[in-house]
Amino acid sequence: MNYDLILGITNIVLISTTPLVFAGIGELVTEKSGVLNLGLEGLMLVGAVSGFISLVITGNYLYSFILSILSGVVLSSIFAFFVLRLLTNQIATGLALTIFGIGLSAMLGKKFGGTPINGLSPYYLIIFSFILVFLINYILYKTKAGLIIRAVGENHHSAYALGYDVIKTRYLTIIFGGVMSSLAGFYISVCYAPMWQEGMTAGRGWIALALVVFATWKPWRLLVGAYIFGGVAIMQMNLQAFGVKLPGQFFNMMPYIATLLVLVFISSNKMRLKLSAPASLNIPFEKN
Amino acid sequence: MIKIQKRNSSSSLIFYLSPIVAIFLTLFFGSLIFLFLDLSPIESFKIFFIGPISNWYGLSELLVKASPLALIALGLSYCFKNNIYNIGAEGQLTIGALFGGGVGLFFYDSNSIFLLPTMILFGSIGGAFWASIPAILKTKFNTNEILSSLMLTYIALLILDYFVVGPWKDPTGYGLPKSRPFSDAGRLPVLVDGFRAHIGVYFTIIIAALSYFIFNKTLFGFKLRVTGFSSKASKYAGFKNDNLIIYTFLISGACAGLAGIFEVSGPIGQLYRDISPNYGFTAIIVAFLGRLNPIGIIFSSLLIALTYLGAEDAQLFLKIPSAVGFVFQGLVLFFLLGADFLNKYRVLLR
Numbered sequence: 001m002n003y004d005l006i007l008g009i010t011n012i013v014l015i016s017t018t019p020l021v022f023a024g025i026g027e028l029v030t031e032k033s034g035v036l037n038l039g040l041e042g043l044m045l046v047g048a049v050s051g052f053i054s055l056v057i058t059g060n061y062l063y064s065f066i067l068s069i070l071s072g073v074v075l076s077s078i079f080a081f082f083v084l085r086l087l088t089n090q091i092a093t094g095l096a097l098t099i100f101g102i103g104l105s106a107m108l109g110k111k112f113g114g115t116p117i118n119g120l121s122p123y124y125l126i127i128f129s130f131i132l133v134f135l136i137n138y139i140l141y142k143t144k145a146g147l148i149i150r151a152v153g154e155n156h157h158s159a160y161a162l163g164y165d166v167i168k169t170r171y172l173t174i175i176f177g178g179v180m181s182s183l184a185g186f187y188i189s190v191c192y193a194p195m196w197q198e199g200m201t202a203g204r205g206w207i208a209l210a211l212v213v214f215a216t217w218k219p220w221r222l223l224v225g226a227y228i229f230g231g232v233a234i235m236q237m238n239l240q241a242f243g244v245k246l247p248g249q250f251f252n253m254m255p256y257i258a259t260l261l262v263l264v265f266i267s268s269n270k271m272r273l274k275l276s277a278p279a280s281l282n283i284p285f286e287k288n
Numbered sequence: 289m290i291k292i293q294k295r296n297s298s299s300s301l302i303f304y305l306s307p308i309v310a311i312f313l314t315l316f317f318g319s320l321i322f323l324f325l326d327l328s329p330i331e332s333f334k335i336f337f338i339g340p341i342s343n344w345y346g347l348s349e350l351l352v353k354a355s356p357l358a359l360i361a362l363g364l365s366y367c368f369k370n371n372i373y374n375i376g377a378e379g380q381l382t383i384g385a386l387f388g389g390g391v392g393l394f395f396y397d398s399n400s401i402f403l404l405p406t407m408i409l410f411g412s413i414g415g416a417f418w419a420s421i422p423a424i425l426k427t428k429f430n431t432n433e434i435l436s437s438l439m440l441t442y443i444a445l446l447i448l449d450y451f452v453v454g455p456w457k458d459p460t461g462y463g464l465p466k467s468r469p470f471s472d473a474g475r476l477p478v479l480v481d482g483f484r485a486h487i488g489v490y491f492t493i494i495i496a497a498l499s500y501f502i503f504n505k506t507l508f509g510f511k512l513r514v515t516g517f518s519s520k521a522s523k524y525a526g527f528k529n530d531n532l533i534i535y536t537f538l539i540s541g542a543c544a545g546l547a548g549i550f551e552v553s554g555p556i557g558q559l560y561r562d563i564s565p566n567y568g569f570t571a572i573i574v575a576f577l578g579r580l581n582p583i584g585i586i587f588s589s590l591l592i593a594l595t596y597l598g599a600e601d602a603q604l605f606l607k608i609p610s611a612v613g614f615v616f617q618g619l620v621l622f623f624l625l626g627a628d629f630l631n632k633y634r635v636l637l638r
Contacts, residue, residue, distance in 0.1 A: 036434070042618075078622075082622065082625060082626060086625070086626050086628075086629040087629065087632070088625035088626065088628065088629070089625065091373050091375060091434055092572065092576055092621060092625055093621075093622070093625055095375070095569060095572060095573075095621070096573075096618050096621035096622045096625065097618070097622075098618075099569070099570075099573075099614050099617050099618040099621070100614065100615060100617075100618025100619060100622065101618070102611060102614050102618075103611040103612060103613065103614030103615035103616075103617070103618060104615055104618075105611075106609045106611030106612075106614070107321075107325075107608060107609055107611060107612055107615060110608070110609050198609065198611065203442070206438070206442060209435075209438070210435075210439060213435055247450050247453075247454055249446040249447070249449050249450040249453070250446075250450070252446050253442075253443050253446045253447075256439040256440075256442045256443050256446075257439075257443060259435075259439050260436055260439045260440070260443075263425075263431055263432065263435055263436060263439070264425055264429050264431050264436075267425075267429055267430045267431040267432065268428075268429040268430065268431075270430075273430070277432075282434070
C-alpha cells in the first residue's frame, strides 16, 4: 500500500466518523446523568433537515447551523419534559422521539430532496469534535459540574439529599445530548453529503448508542471506538482494495457484536459494572 | 396554584381512558399539521383514516398489517408485564423469517402438505432462539436486555441481508438481492380468494384469547404481574425470576418469529431485505397503546395498521410523504405516555 492511499483512507475515515463522535459524546453526557435517550436517530434527522432547509432558504451557514441546533434544543426539551416531569418510560419516550423525528424530517424535507447546495468544509467541525471530546472529558472529571452530573447519574437520591438539583442537571444534559445529535445531523446534510435525502443518517444514531456502551461511558474511549467503528465501515466499502474475501455484512455487524461483547464483559462482574455504567441509568427520579 | 399529588392507587378509569385521550390529541395535532401543509384537515382525515377501509380490499389490507403488529405486541406484553424491556422484536421477526423461509427455500420444489407447518414451526423456533440470547445474557451475566436486544436486531438484519445477497439469492433472479419464491405448498392460505389477508389472522386471534386466559386465570400470569410490580415481593414469594425472564423472552420471540414467517410465506412469498416495515418497533407502540391487554392490543393494532394504510393513501392522493404515518405513530405514543401521568398523579387547582 502506498503513502497516498493511506492518506486518502485516513481522510475518508476522519470525514465519515465525525457524526458518530458528536452524537456519541452527547449521548454519553446524557447517560452519565442517568438518562437513556433512544431518540438519537430522530434528533439527527431533524437536525439534518432543518440545517439543510435553512441553508437553502438563507444561503447562510451560520443561520443554518443555529437552526439545526435549535431543532435539537426544542425536541430534546420535549423529551426531557416527558421523562423528567411526567416520569414517562425512557425507552418508550425515546422510541417515540425517533419515530416522530423520522416522520417529521421526511415531511419537512420533501420539497428539498435533490436541491443542490454548496457544502461547508467538514474540517472545521472535525477539529471541533476532537476539542469537544477533550473538553467533555475535562468537565466530567475535573470540574464541579462534572461531579454533579456523575453524582446524579450514580445515585439520584443521594445527589438530591446533598442539595443538587437532579431535574435541572438532567434537563441540561438531555438538551446537550440533543444539540450534539442535531449537530451530527447538520454535519451529515451540510458538510458530508451535502444534500438532503429521507432517512439519510442511515442508522448512525443506533451506532452512536452502541458506541457509548462500547466505550464504557468514557469520553476518550468513545473517540477511539468511533474511529474503530468508522474505520471498519470504510474498510467494508473498500474490501477489494484490502484483498479481503469476507462478506461486507460481517464487517457492518462488527460494531454491534463488539458492543454486545463489551456489554456482557462489563455486566458479568458487579464491581466492573459499578465502575462503568451509571447506576441510575434509565431509572426515573421521584422526590421522596 | 397547581399542585401535583401522587395517587395512592392508580385510577383504572384513567388507565383505560388515556389511550382514547391520546388518540384525540393526536388527531388534533394531526389537523394542525395538515393545516400547516395547506390541506383541509377534514378532507385529509377522510383520505387518511376513512378512505383506506371504505372497501373490502382495504379491510383485507388492514388485517394484513394489523395481524403481525398484534401478534408481536401480544408477545411483547408478556415481557413488558414482567418489566423486561425486549425491544428487539424486529430482529426476532427477521430470524424467524430466515429460519422458516430457509426451510421453504431448501424444499423449494416440494408440494408436501407438511412444508408450510414445518416452515411455521421453524419460524417460531427462530424467533425464540434469537430472543433466548438476551434472555440468557440477562439471567447469566446480568446484561441489560434493552441494549443487547437492540444490538441483536441490527445483527439479525445484516444476517438476512447476507443470505439474500449471497447464498440464497435466486439463481434466476437477474442478480437482484431476493431469494427464490417459495413453492405453492410453502405459501400461507388466504382467507378469501383475491384478497391478501391470510390465515395468520386466526393464529393472532387464538394467541390473543390464550394470552387473555394466561394473564387472568393462571399462576404463570399471576407470577408475571407480581414480578412486574415488585421483583422483591416475587422473590419473597419464592418465584424463580430467572425462569420467568427466560419464558417471557421465549414467548415473545416465538410470536415475533411467527409474525416474520407469516409475512414471508404470506403476502411476500420470498425472502428479501426489507421484509418488515418496522413492525417490530411499531409493535411496542401497539403493546403500550393496548395497555398490555390482549383485547386492547387487538384494537390498537387495527388503529396503528390504519396509520400505515392512511400514510400510503396520503402519499398517493395528498402528495405528502408516507412518513406522515410515523408522525402520527410518534405523536400517539407521546400523548399516551404523557396521559399516563394523570394515572399516577392527581393535579389539584387551589
